[in-house]
Amino acid sequence: MHSIYTISAAALLGFAGISQAQTNITAHACASSDDYTTCNRNVANKWGDCVRDCSGNGNCIVDCGCTAHQEYINCMAQSCWNQVYSCEYQLFVQQYFAVCPSATEPIPFWPAPNNAPNRCSCDLGKVLQTTLSARKEQISCIQNVTDKTLDNIPNNIGDLSNLPNGVDIAKQATDCACCGASAAISASWQVCPHTIPTLAGADLWPIFFPSDLPNLYTSIPNWAWDSCDDTLSSTDCRNAGFSDPDDKFYKPGDLPSNGSQTLSNEGGTVTAPPSGTVLTWSQSSTTYTVTATGYDRKAVASQSEYRATATGTDVFATQTSTNAATGLRAGWVLGVVVVVAAFML
Numbered sequence: 001m002h003s004i005y006t007i008s009a010a011a012l013l014g015f016a017g018i019s020q021a022q023t024n025i026t027a028h029a030c031a032s033s034d035d036y037t038t039c040n041r042n043v044a045n046k047w048g049d050c051v052r053d054c055s056g057n058g059n060c061i062v063d064c065g066c067t068a069h070q071e072y073i074n075c076m077a078q079s080c081w082n083q084v085y086s087c088e089y090q091l092f093v094q095q096y097f098a099v100c101p102s103a104t105e106p107i108p109f110w111p112a113p114n115n116a117p118n119r120c121s122c123d124l125g126k127v128l129q130t131t132l133s134a135r136k137e138q139i140s141c142i143q144n145v146t147d148k149t150l151d152n153i154p155n156n157i158g159d160l161s162n163l164p165n166g167v168d169i170a171k172q173a174t175d176c177a178c179c180g181a182s183a184a185i186s187a188s189w190q191v192c193p194h195t196i197p198t199l200a201g202a203d204l205w206p207i208f209f210p211s212d213l214p215n216l217y218t219s220i221p222n223w224a225w226d227s228c229d230d231t232l233s234s235t236d237c238r239n240a241g242f243s244d245p246d247d248k249f250y251k252p253g254d255l256p257s258n259g260s261q262t263l264s265n266e267g268g269t270v271t272a273p274p275s276g277t278v279l280t281w282s283q284s285s286t287t288y289t290v291t292a293t294g295y296d297r298k299a300v301a302s303q304s305e306y307r308a309t310a311t312g313t314d315v316f317a318t319q320t321s322t323n324a325a326t327g328l329r330a331g332w333v334l335g336v337v338v339v340v341a342a343f344m345l
Contacts, residue, residue, distance in 0.1 A: 025088045030080035032294030039075035043068055066100035070283050077108055077279045077290040082270040084109035087120035087263040094128055098207050102284050105129075109274060117268025121261065122192035127201040130187035130244075135208045137242045138180030144241070145172045173220050178228035179237035181205050182249040185225075190248060194259040229253045 030036040047068035054060035072092065076084055083089055093110045097103045111125020149169055184205035192200040205225075232251045242249070250256070273279075273292035280289045 025076075025080055025083050025086065025092075027080075029083055030294070031082045031292075032079035035079035035293050036075060039078060040072065043071045043075060046071070062099070062101065066102055066283070067286075069096040069100055069103075070286070070288065073108060074288055074290045077273075077275065077292065079293050081109075081273040081275075081292055081295075083118065084274060085112040085116040085119040085270065086265045087122075087124065090120050090124040091263075094124065094201070094204065097128065097132065098204075104283065105132075106281070108279060108281050117266075117270050119266050119268070121264045121266055122195040122200050124192075124201060124263075126191050127187045128204065130191070131184040131201065131204045131208055133243065134180045134183035134187075134205070137183065138176055138209075141176035141180065141241050142173060145169065145176060170220055174223060174228075174231050175235045175237075175240050177220060177223050178225075178231040179235060179240050179242045179249060181209065181225050181228065182232055182237065182251070183242050183244055184208070185255075186244065186248055186250045189250065189256045189259075190244075192259065193256065194261045196260060196262060197255075197258050199263050200259070226252050 025036075027033040027037045027040075047064055050064035050067070051061055054064060069092075073096070076089060076092075090110060090112060093107055096107070111123060111129060112119045185202055188195070188197045188200035188202035197203075229251045232249055237244070237249045238247065273295050275292075277292050277295060278289065279292070280287065282288070
């Protein structure tokens with residue numbers, strides 16, 4: 001079960017998304033702008049009602065956020081399918097995974113296919129997939145440490161010297177933590193070497209780091225990414241169960257040079273609904289069927305005024321720093337107080 005702190009964080013991110021999620025893509029860039037505007041408005045209203053009905057229950061609020069994000073995806077599939085490979089939509093899927101603990105793959109139109117028209121200059125989907133994979137591998141790694149520790153506890157523990165070595169346990173847990181963080185962080189430089197790392201997703205790892213694993217944190221209570229240089233120098237992360245396409249698990253002290261490019265959409269136009277006129281997809285126990293509109297009209301071109309550019313004022317923009325992997329997504333927090341206050345009225 002998620003701690004109250006984990007639930008609160010997710011709920012706050014969800015609140016922030018209420019004010020921003022439906023505006024990540026400008027309606028007049030969509031195949032059917034009127035339908036898209038109406039769909040988003042309906043989702044926002046339902047989300048607000050759902051949160052109010054929760055009476056402050058954290059789990060309920062998170063569930064509301066999950067449903068709302070799924071319905072926003074439906075709006076895209078219905079009337080803005082010509083923008084689903086864009087940076088804006090790919091970033092929205094990042095937000096969905098961040099606010100919804102039950103979110104699972106596959107997600108419609110994510111990640112964008114290679115060489116898709118109107119695609120994001122950085123393959124944000126691949127970065128996030130690597131981050132999610134690293135989290136699963138991290139959980140598996142620490143579970144293996146726990147299982148081995150329990151297996152090595154003798155039936156007769158009268159002799160305390162027979163108990164597993166606490167130092168060894170801490171080292172193995174540290175290996176799990178450092179390898180998992182490195183796998184997630186390294187993806188930004190490997191997948192999008194020319195993009196500013198925080199915009200590529202280098203700061204996603206704290207959001208998906210398995211902070212609800214008590215066995216990990218009781219073993220290494222003072223763990224921090226910045227302390228992983230020595231561990232990663234002496235640890236074979238592949239042998240510990242971690243995968244990396246390029247077998248590069250960067251250390252805090254040897255991250256590659258940062259890219260300097262912001263996010264932008266590559267030229268090209270999606271001229272027909274990528275999934276066909278009818279899309280069926282599922283999350284948790286809910287299955288959605290969405291019928292596309294606007295496909296009998298001329299698709300909106302990916303013109304320069306609609307190109308996605310990540311700046312310091314965007315909801316998904318991030319603080320940049322010398323070590324990009326230490327940054328946190330400040331934009332997700334800025335609107336929280338205002339939005340929460342609005343819902344509580």
